[in-house]
Amino acid sequence: MxxxxxxxxxxxxxxxxxxxxxxxxxxxxxxxxxxxxxxxxxxxxxxxxxxxxxxxxxxxxxxxxxxxxxxxxxxxxxxxxxxxxxxxxxxxxxxxxxxxxxxxxxxxxxxxxxxxxxxxxxxxxxxxxxxxxxxxxxxxxxxxxxxxxxxxxxxxxxxxxxxxxxxxxxxxxxxxxxxxxxxxxxxxxxxxxxxxxxxxxxxxxxxxxxxxxxxxxxxxxxxxxxxxxxxxxxxxxxxxxxxxxxxxxxxxxxxxxxxxxxxxxxxxxxxxxxxxxRTLSARVLRKLKRVRLRAAEDAKQDHATIDTGEASENVLSVRGLKVFAPGSDAELRPLVDGVSFDIGRGEIVGVVGESGSGKSLTLMSIAGLLEAPLHVTARSASFDGEDLVLSEDGHPRSLDHHFGTKLAMVFQDPMSSLNPALHVGTQVAESGQLHLYMTRAEAKATAVARLEDVRIPDAERRYSQYPHEYSGGMRQRAMIAAGLMGKPSLILADEPTTALDVTVQAGILKLLGQINEEDGTAIMFVSHDIAVVTSLCTRVLVMYRGRLVEDISADELRAGNAAHPYTQALMATVPTMSSPRGEAMASIPDDADFTGTSPIGVIEAVLPPTEAIRLIDFEGAAK
CATH class of the missing domain: 1.10.3720.10 (MetI-like)
Incomplete structure (x- = not known):
């Protein structure tokens, strides 16, 4: 418009x-x-x-x-x-x-x-x-x-x-x-x-x-x-x-x-x-209304077929998640199209894919952090045994009271996530006062303990320091500490190590692994680094053009047993110690299409000749 x-x-x-x-x-x-x-x-x-x-x-x-x-x-x-x-x-x-x-x-x-x-x-x-x-x-x-x-x-x-x-x-x-x-x-x-x-x-x-x-x-x-x-x-x-x-x-x-x-x-x-x-045209609003009605009808069918015993084992269950954006011609363009997955309790699940594949959009929509004109629908969604009801703008209203208690999120850039005008400790303690009804003294004591838990030295003194006095890795640890003020069942980590150097990245990954092992906290981990994902996660979700094309265990992925050609192409682009020196590294060209609609597929131009693979139809691979 x-x-x-x-x-x-x-x-x-x-x-x-x-x-x-x-x-x-x-x-x-x-x-x-x-x-x-x-x-x-x-x-x-x-x-x-x-x-x-x-x-x-x-x-x-x-x-x-x-x-x-x-x-x-x-x-x-x-x-x-x-x-x-x-x-x-x-x-x-x-x-x-x-x-x-x-x-x-x-x-x-x-x-x-x-x-x-x-x-x-x-x-x-x-x-x-x-x-x-x-x-x-x-x-x-x-x-x-x-x-x-x-x-x-x-x-x-x-x-x-x-x-x-x-x-x-x-x-x-x-x-x-x-x-x-x-x-x-x-x-x-x-x-x-x-x-x-x-x-x-x-x-x-x-x-x-x-x-x-x-x-x-x-x-x-x-x-x-x-x-x-x-x-x-x-x-x-x-x-x-x-x-x-x-x-x-x-x-x-x-x-x-x-x-x-x-x-x-x-x-x-x-x-x-x-x-x-309010700037959306009446035509777009009518389309969104029809989308919500279809999602509500599909949700009724899903509720009739869900196994309650199986659902209780999942901390997060999503069916038919879609994220729409109105185009210039008032048409609704799906940015995330029909994604369905489960996150088990205590499980670490990685989400990989190229930039623009919908990884962060999926994570942000789960957390209810997407704003208009983006619109979120889902056939059904539940968190920690509670159905998530979407409001008119696609925000899961029933999710709000879980923030700071059962749900935590770690963003990509901790410097932009922390207010530079406030002490770090004050921001860590804030969720305790807002969501856990702690007094200021109780929130401070808990925040200091959480800063110690995430290996920040001299936490009592660091509590009163500003974000610019922290290193990049310490700021990221402070963000994790803020999420641990309660006892989260799920941590959503949106590329939490991208802005960090390798040694600091290793420390953050080790910390997330310890949190998962000691507290049984499930983690949904978004990253471009497949090597990191396969080393940290137990299961991997592969996204391509807004769709979930493969759900595979990390062991199977490391063993090279991926079924979908896009997953195979991604794995082939990861350099290893045995990669031949002096040769061009494998890459995925811009015009490659793995959806089956335009069968360019994965050819010798995509991967080295010895690793060329056959195109598998998208619909068949997705099933």
Whole structure:
């Protein structure tokens, strides 16, 4: 769905309709109200001073006999225009201020960041009042003062967004290639932070409107004979007990105009948030509904045939797991297609396959960590004897209370999984307080014990250290310790050794093996390294293009008894001590197809001639 389509879809929602009506009304008044009622709103009539509401004057008249409603409508233009002017100046200057430290770098960049931080320390309205006094009492001076006061906060916002993009690999590559920093900022940084900037700009406009009205109310903004809502509020507050509408009507106008900008920000947020479920088209949602209904019908059939005695031996049982993603043509594309497997209690099961085969997707869907627009269905799924019920978005709701107690997960990159601003021990102990209802002291004592269990030296001292003070292997051990705060029946390990060197990897594998042996914890281990999987696991699941093509014991796999050609091809690509030197290593070409739909198969181009094998039909091998 394109951005324009998402925008039109959002406009049809209740929030979109309300935002559209409010914006059109505000725009109409800002453009046409001074033309239509400008002269009437300026006429004074001493015979109608402070009149109550009447058919001729809906909200009465002010202290000069002028119609309150007409003056409020006419004041829309000046109030909105000056607020938008201040917003535009403040945002442009804030963007430049936030990007300058990246362009200049070094000492100048650090000085600018320090200046931004000092500016943020002062309240924005206080800065606006101070600069308004310095610049003089006028509408233009008030707008400029508000823009200056806005710059530090917006500058820091932009700098934080830009700094997160500046560390990306494509920016580093551009720097290596000698691309000027200012060009990198406009080509790589700004396009990637555009969406949050636009959303924040609409919200800032609402706040600026309120700030400008505040300065006019204090007499530092619009001056007589001009008037805006703040000036009207200033004039009406002294007679609020005589003519309440003189102060209340412009006050309500300020609130409604500010709310309009908030609604516009919400519309932009929904439009630009491409990952949200609400951006899915009605066609896709109907397809997902049909998929859920079919999965529910299949689940009833599975429940009727499951052997309860056999199921109790499995800590995890999954039937017909599918993960869908909506394509550009509103068709549902299966990323994981009908995967079924069991994980026995105390068993270590490996999952192997090429990148993109669906290994991590399968693991994340089991843990309920996939977000929209990805959608998960399954004919049936059970964990530790409890059926997992999928919600509308495919998340297994009944799984939540198992996290930290019976289910643990170890991610690939421990540095990104640990919060750099918190002590490691605090993060390890957190699950004990959340899920096991421990006191802070009990959680800390347990966390220290778990850190010792995973062989982290001097655990008491290490408890209060930050992630950057840990090595890569120690961070991974800390993640495992967090999962062991309870007594997990199953650990989901998503390539936990990929980012580690060989010696640290061996330590983590040994630790997982000890946990399995001592505590009887089942482990589902995803990895690209077949040698590691066959040495650690008792059984191996082989995935290819989102399907489970073979379920084989590790002993059979090591013995070369794999039945499926893809498994055989994978094993043939693993180098051994007897691999001939000087010859090209075996590999699987990009155009190889093992599904039987395009019988390229495994030929001499895939494997060395002595190891060429015959293509076996996918459906037959899967059975």
């Amino acid at each position: 394109t951005t324009s389509q998402r925008f039109l879809h959002t406009l049809r929602t209740p929030v979109g309709v309300a935002a559209s009506i409010a914006f059109l009304a505000l725009a109409f008044l800002a453009i046409f109200a001074p033309i239509i009622w400008g002269q009437q709103a300026s006429v004074t009539n001493t015979s109608l001073i402070s009149q109550p509401p009447s058919p001729e004057h809906v909200f009465g008249t002010d202290g000069s006999g002028r119609d309150i409603l007409l003056r409020t409508l006419v004041a829309t233009r000046l109030s909105v225009v000056m607020a938008l002017t201040a917003t535009a100046i403040g945002i442009v200057c804030g963007v430049v201020l936030g990007l300058l430290p990246l362009i200049l770098g070094g000492t100048p960049g650090r000085w600018i960041v320090a200046g931004i931080n000092i500016g943020v320390a002062f309240p924005g309205l206080l800065l606006a009042i101070a600069f308004s006094v310095i610049l003089g009492q006028s509408a233009a001076a008030a707008s400029l003062a508000i823009a200056i006061a806005m710059m530090p906060n917006y500058g820091r916002f932009v700098h934080n967004l830009a700094a997160s993009v500046w560390g990306r690999d494509y920016v580093s590559a551009a720097l290596v290639l000698g691309v000027p920093k200012r060009q990198i900022v406009f080509r790589h940084v700004l396009p990637n932070i555009r969406d949050p900037l636009l959303v924040n700009a609409t919200l800032t406009a609402g706040g600026t409107l309120l700030a400008f009205a505040g300065l006019s109310f204090l007499g530092l903004g619009v001056q007589v004979p001009q008037f805006d809502w703040g000036r009207m509020l200033n004039e009406g507050i002294s007679r609020i007990f005589v003519t309440p509408a003189a102060a209340l009507v412009p006050g309500v106008a300020i609130i409604l105009a500010g709310l309009t900008f908030v609604l516009l920000g919400e519309v932009l947020s929904r439009t630009l948030n491409t990952g949200a479920r």
